[in-house]
Amino acid sequence: MGNAFRNAAFAAVVCFAPFGAVAQERDRTAEGIEAYREALKDGNPAELFEAMGEELWKKKAGPKNASLEQCDLGLGPGVVAGAFAQMPRYFPDTGKVQDVESRLLTCMSALQGIDTREHVEARFNTPKKNELVALATFISGESKGKPVKVSLAHAMERKMFELGKRMFYFQAGPHDFSCATCHGQEGKRIRLQDLPYIPSKEGAAAGWTSWPAYRVSSGQMWSMQWRINDCMRQQRFPEPVYASDMTVALSLYMAATSNGAIVATPGIKR
Numbered sequence: 618m619g620n621a622f623r624n625a626a627f628a629a630v631v632c633f634a635p636f637g638a639v640a641q642e643r644d645r646t647a648e649g650i651e652a653y654r655e656a657l658k659d660g661n662p663a664e665l666f667e668a669m670g671e672e673l674w675k676k677k678a679g680p681k682n683a684s685l686e687q688c689d690l691g692l693g694p695g696v697v698a699g700a701f702a703q704m705p706r707y708f709p710d711t712g713k714v715q716d717v718e719s720r721l722l723t724c725m726s727a728l729q730g731i732d733t734r735e736h737v738e739a740r741f742n743t744p745k746k747n748e749l750v751a752l753a754t755f756i757s758g759e760s761k762g763k764p765v766k767v768s769l770a771h772a773m774e775r776k777m778f779e780l781g782k783r784m785f786y787f788q789a790g791p792h793d794f795s796c797a798t799c800h801g802q803e804g805k806r807i808r809l810q811d812l813p814y815i816p817s818k819e820g821a822a823a824g825w826t827s828w829p830a831y832r833v834s835s836g837q838m839w840s841m842q843w844r845i846n847d848c849m850r851q852q853r854f855p856e857p858v859y860a861s862d863m864t865v866a867l868s869l870y871m872a873a874t875s876n877g878a879i880v881a882t883p884g885i886k887r
Contacts, residue, residue: 663754663831663883666838670755673748679729688724690717690756701760702880705869707771714777716868717753718842719860737859741843746859753840754829757882764879765826767872774869777862781870784863785815794852796867800824810887821874827884834887841868 674685674697690700691708705716711723725731739745769775788795799805800815814820828841839847845864849857857864 661831661883661885663829663838663885666751666754666829666831667758667883668755670751670753670758673752674755679725679731681728681730683728683730685721685724685728685752687728688721690720697756697759699760699763701757701882702763703766703768705774705777705865705872706768707773712773713862714771714773714865714869716841716860716865717756718749718840719865721749721752721756722860741846742837746843747838750829750838750840750843753842754838754883757829757880760880761882762879764877765822765872765875767869767876769873777866777869778873780862781866781868784867785870790853792853794854796848796852798852815871816874818875818878821871822878825868825871825875826878827881827886829882830884830886832886838883839886 674688677684687694689695689708689710690697691703691706692698692700701717704720705714707714708720708723713719715723722733722736725736726733736745736749769778785796786801788798795801796815799812800820803814803817805812805814813823815824825841828844829838831838842859842864845867846857846859849855
């Protein structure tokens, strides 16, 4: 009996030892990635896009030759500081819940007289879209260090939150994927990238508070609208309409779930 017990114990050690080694290797890899991210933060190129966005915010443009400085982002005309931390939100003048980019389209149309269809229909990483990404980066930077404080007090906000939650779990496409396929379980990773568990506050914060962000691998500045668009591409979904209710609803679901977390934009990603 003693020999049998020792043999079983030895087999268990042999069997589980590789798992311990894998766990240690995973921890070392995670530490290395985190150190890499910290190093990237020094001289983040996103600061250039932030400055570009501020210039565009103050620049007179469009048929009305006006700037965006009187754009109401939810805290009153022209108030930028802290506005991003409270978006998406319901706006009475449009009767819609809007994120920063959809709200910018409203202000460009109303204040500057710009036909924004070209901005909506333009591909990402083209001049029209890059203007909006830069503006979103500037506005987000004015909330850096502030806690996320997204309201669900209005009926439309609650409705959009539930729509965003349904969209997160909605499975479709040739591979029957959903957002939850990658972000619906704790501890998942793709290649060397940890995948945040969005239904949790911590995971939602990781997925929400660091965008817009500069993508080192592509040399591009991405907004949350761009991030959602690329997620849909990876799911093999049809490309979503820019600043559509569906994209805003997903943003609201992430933002409201991360309430209380600290805004860290403009971020930097691999």
